[in-house]
Amino acid sequence: MMQVRTFLVGLACAYCAVVGAKSIAADQRSNQASAGFKSDIAPFLSTHCMRCHGADAQKGDRRFDWLDGSIADENVLVDYQDILDQLNLGEMPPADEKQPSDTSRRRVIQWLTRRIEMHHQMRSTAHGVTALRRLNAREYSNTVRDLLHLNMQMFDPTATFPKDETVEHLDNNGEALVTSGYLLSRYLTAADQVVQRAIGPIDQPKPQTWTFRSGFRQQPEIDQVHRKTNKFSHMTLYDVIGADKHEGAYGPIDQFRDGVPIDGFYEIKIKAEAVNRFHPYDDEFLGTDRAEPLRLGIRPGNRRVGKLHLPQPIEPLLAEIELADEQKWYTTRVWLDKGFTPRFTFRNGLMDARSLWTKLIKKYPDQFPDNIANGIVAKRFNAIQHGKLPQIRLHEIEIRGPLFSQWPTRSQRELLGKDLENAASGADLQTDKLREHLVRFMTRAYRRPVKSDELDRVLTLIKSRKSGGRNSLQAFGDGIKAVLCSPSFLYLDEGERKTLSNHALASRLAYFLWSSMPDQRLTDLAESGELADNGTLRREVDRLLNAPQSDAMIHGFLDSWLTLRDLGAAPPDRGIFREYYQYDLVTAMRTESQLFARHLIDQDLSLVNFIDSNFSFANKRLAMMYGIDAPPGPDFQRVLFDDDRRGGLLGQASVLTVSANGIDTSPVVRGVWVLENFLGTPPSPPPPDVEPLDPDTRNAKTIREQLQKHRKIASCNDCHRKIDPLGFALENYDPIGRWRTHYRRTPIDASGKLPDGQSFDDIVGLKALLMQRQRPFAKSLTEKLLAYAMGRSVTANDRPDVEQILNRVESSDWGFRELIHQIVQSDSFHQK
Known part of the structure; x- marks a missing residue:
């Protein structure tokens, strides 16, 4: 025993000697830094900085007269870092102030760089701490979708959630993602909706068929004409959905206004034709292009939300069909939620047909009867009856479904597997069966192995609900709702240690690159410990980036970095910017920026392309607005620029529109x-x-x-x-990015x-x-992307990691994909 005690005392003494030596060395370096500050830095600050940042004035809330060479706290560190950044950028001292010599400037930059590095080396806690972070609205929806394999095209469980607050435009910063009593109540409602959809009907619904050959009423204004001209024998589409006062923009099926009876895929057969594509009018007058086939779109509608012939909050484009200039049958397959009905739209149609009726008759009077009465009713009738406007006609519609590729559905099998039918029939599920299903589900929901006490609490709840009169399936559903309302599901569990656990690392990676939960491969790698290997981690980053789910990162990050989530929030004047609405340019603008970023990642091209490039992506209408050769067809293609006005983000219409106010610049x-x-x-x-x-x-x-x-x-x-x-x-660009x-x-x-x-x-x-100034731009982008990846703001304590990332990415010619790799490999990404 005495020998052991002596050994421990000796070990303690040796430890103290090492610590003492390190402390002495640190003190010596600190003393040297203080001496250098007095001889070189203080005079520099006095000469070039104190007039604006001293005792008498503090521009930008910065005061430097009390700096003494030491770094006592975070505020002083930020001051030193600001001085260094401004000197590196060449922005301070201002051009109208006395300028230091290059030698003096370099000496101060070198001292500041060494002093800040020394501070970081001496700190025992080198990084910021991610606040307890809950899922934001888009992460919640994506996670629910992937956890239970739900189709979310028409279902948004977060629709009644409070809007997520942002920090520096980031919507995934843990500090801003607070939880209120109201939000908790919304979680309960959302969980109930999610479980109902996941369990769904127990018996497989039999497909039904609905056929419509007449009675095509659309909206009152159009119906009064069609009653006389075609007796509702076919549906006719005129307007695009971007029109102001819609007339013939949406074609609902009046007899099918209540929608489908159950969620599922439905086959839609349409007998349709493109009419008057080669019309006798001026293309520029109509804003159409006779070289393009007319395109039919299908969007969902719900009469409980609003009128079916008007826009609705949830109306994704379910399908698009290019039509021939003759009657033909077309078949497509779309998902429809219960209560939604298909509505038909004219994707490249007319704009504001209500005002066009009168303009058409006035411009081409020889093509219409004489003495047409004044008023919109008479003008509309004559324009439709005698005019040759481009239009889409639907003569027959057949809807068949729901159609399922497998039964039970994937959602049902995810919850109860083969025991679903037994539970539905009223059979009592044994505890061991419940435990088996819950372990599998809760492990995926919590994104880590489930703990025994967590499992026991849910089992106790299920048993309690069964004793209260609920059958096994209902009680099990209540248990799943409890899981979806658990903090372990709603918050990212990053463990108790400073360094992330393997499962926490898998979650951080998945929510960074997919805005959703880890898939099974990522979870397995975390469980085995292989994810901690840098080579494995790099391969996983590539796998996740190559998957279509990584579009979520591109969309989420661009929404934050470039504030593209605000695009369209200040719509421009309809009279001046007609094309913005007729050609849905707001969608085209957003798509260009997303495809541009996607291309840089896929090809690992230099992030300097964000500053300037000779290429981008555009569809026909966006290219025409840019004044470049338009690619054929409606799809986006890579385009090249002949001049330098458009290259890079500052020439993209999305940035130029979101940075304007809709009326002027x-x-x-x-x-x-x-x-x-x-x-x-x-x-x-x-x-x-x-x-x-x-x-x-x-x-x-x-x-x-x-x-x-x-x-x-x-x-x-x-x-x-x-x-x-x-x-x-940027003043040569108008409020939607046109050159002027x-x-x-x-x-x-x-x-x-x-x-x-x-x-x-x-x-x-x-x-x-x-x-x-490539490095300053790269630093800005790196800090924003690192903050997005970690779910917290980048602090001065992250600066060593930022500099290391920049050095490594610069050596790879600023590859954007490599930047993502280096962020994931950084210490900051691996720590709370």
């Missing part, structure tokens, strides 16, 4: 957007006592003159010298000067300057 709004989202250097908020544009600037003739006067206010100049040049560079050279009669001046004094003439020149 603002250099300030767009400049702030570029600083905040594209460059990751958001300006400070304006002082509370200064209006966005001071009243004294109202006599200025142009927005540039207004802002020049505004910048004469000392408290405004510091931010606007960063904001305004970036915004003016004038504001009505006034020529646009898109020139500017960056804070470091470099000038440019237009967006092409600005992008050339940004291409010289």
Whole structure:
């Protein structure tokens, strides 16, 4: 015993000696840093920084006169990091202040870099901590879908959830994802809906057939004409669904208004034709293209939600068919939820037919009877009766279903397997059977092995419900609802240690790249411990990125990084931007950015393409808006640019539209957007006592003159010298991203000067300057993507990981896919 005690004492002494030596070395380095601060850094700050960031003034809420070379807390670390970043960017000192020599600037940058690295090395806790993070709305829906194999096209269990709050535009930041009493009640309702859909009918429904050959009423305004012209013998579509006052945009089946009786796949046969594709009118007048086949779309509708001939909140495009210019039969298969009915639409149809009736007769009077009475009723009748407008006619419709490829359904088998029929028949399921099914389900739902006490609680609940009169199936369903309302399902369990467990790592990876739960392969690798191997992890990242589910990451990240979730929130003026609505450009804009990011990932192309590139993706109408050769057909294709105005994100219509207000453009709004989202250097908020544009600037003739006067206010100049040049560079793009050279009669001046004094003439020149700043842009993108991946904000303590990621990605020519790999391999990603 004495020998053991002596050994432990000796071990303790040796440990103390090592720690003491490290402490002495750290103190020596700290003393050296303090000496360097006094001799080199303090004089530099005094000469170049204190006038704006000293005792008398604190621009941007930054004060540096109390810095002494030490880093006592997070606030001081942030101050040093800000100084270093501004010096590296060349934005400080401002161009109108006394400039340091290159030697002096490099010496300060080197000292700051070493001092910050030393601080991180000395810290025992090197990373931020992810707040307890619940699933956001889209993650919840995706997880429910994958857990129970549900079709979610028409079902949104989060429809009544409170809107998720965001931090730096990220909707998956744990700090903002709070839980309220109201949300808990919504979870209960959602769980009930989910379980009902998963269990569904026990007996396989027999397919039914509904046939419609006449009685095609559509909407009152159109019906009064069709009653006379065709006696409702066929359905006729005129408008696109983007029209303002719809007439013939949606073709519901009036006799089938109550919809299908049960969820499932339904086969729809349609006898249809394209009519008047080769019409006698000017294509530009109608906004159509006779070279395109007319395209029929199918969207769901629910009369309990609203009128079937008008837009509804949930109406995904279920199918699209190109029609021949003669009557033919077409067959398609679509999913329909109970109560939903198919509605037919004209994908490339007319725009605002209500106003077109009158315009048509006025433009082509020789093609219509003389003395047509005034009023919309008479004009509509004559335009339909005598006109030759492009239209789609449906003569017969047959619906058959529901059709199931397997029974019981995959959802039912996921819950009870072969015991479903026994439970449904009233047979009592034994505890060992219940336990077997629950272990499998709860392990998947909790994304880790289920604990015995968790399992026992659900079993006790099921037994209690059975003793209260519920049959085995009903009681089991109540147990599943309890699982779906459990914190272990609603929150990401990251374990008790600082480093993520294997299962927590699998979840973080899956929610990063798929916005959903881990699949079975990922779970198996976590269980075996193989996921901890860097090679295995890299292969899994590639597998997940190559799967179609990774579109969820692209959509979710672009919605946050580029604020694309706000695209369409400020719709432009219908009179000025007609094509935006007729050709559904908002969808095309979003699709372009998503396909662009997808291509960079798939090909591991340089993320510098986000700054500038000679290619993008467009469909015919978006390409026409860009003034480039339009690809044939309605699909998106890779397109090349002959000039430099369109390349990169700053030339994409999605970015240019989301950074406008729908009515006009603002250099300030767009400049702030570029600083905040594209460059990751958001300006400070304006002082509370200064209006966005001071009243004294109202006599200025142009927005540039207004802002020049505004910048004469000392408290405004510091931010606007960063904001305004970036915004003016984008002024050649109108509110939906079309190129322009004038504001009505006034020529646009898109020139500017960056804070470091470099000038440019237009967006092409600005992008050339940004291409010289590839690393700062890459740093901004890395920090945003890392925050999205971890579910928390990036802090100053993550800076070593960020720098390491940047160094490795830079050596791979800034490959975007490689950036994702390096984020997943980083210490920050593997820790809470």
